[in-house]
Amino acid sequence: MKRILKVLAARLYTGCLRCRFARFGRHSHVEWKAMRLEGLRHISVGDGTLIASGVQLTAWEHHGEQHFTPSITIGDGCTIRENSHITAINAITIGDHLLTGTNVLITDNAHGQTCREHMSMPVDQRPLHSKGPVTIGNNVWLGNNVCVMPGVSIGDGAIIAANSVVTHDVPPFAVAAGQPARVIKQL
Secondary structure, three states: OHHHHHHHHHHHHHHHHHHHOOEEOOOOEEOOOOOEEEOHHHEEEOOOOEEOOOOEEEEOOEEOOEEOOOEEEEOOOOEEOOOOEEEEOOEEEEOOOOEEOOOOEEEOOEEOOOOHHHHOOOHHHOOEEOOOOEEEOOOOEEOOOOEEOOOOEEOOOOEEOOOOEEOOOEOOOEEEEEOOEEEEEEO
16 A cells, blocks of 8 residues: 555656656656755656656756856756756766665755865855766666766776766776776776
8 A cells, every 4th residue: 555655645646747857758757855956857757767866966057147058958867866866067877777875966066176275265155166077888786875976988888886976987888896986997
């Protein structure tokens, strides 16, 4: 009975949200209840994708006096697990069949740069800054608590170990781990 109620809640919730997205694919759904949804008109979701409860999807059009044209594209058959956060002021492109663990962060931006001027400001007042777009290929697995930082590309079939921080590109069919993540196996 509990499972039936969960499925019903997800269908109703998704039905209310669907028209707010740039595109929301067939057989995709958002589980009750997302933590934060901003700029959905800049977010496209493919077919058969699951966005679990507690997720934050944020595409920021403006921050203070700054204006952006963000884009988040999530492919077909992806599973974005609980309490993950995908945030863009630039562009994030996720291929088909991404599987994330819980508490994953995928970001193309940060509050300010590492300079005295920005670091002297309150964090929420620092200008948002992007070091570049994020691209994640097809059939990628991001373990629990992975952070994918701005300007990074992760190739098809890559596996990123739990608790890793991805600060540099990861080639296709590689296993990366650590803080910062380094390739530990390449097929």
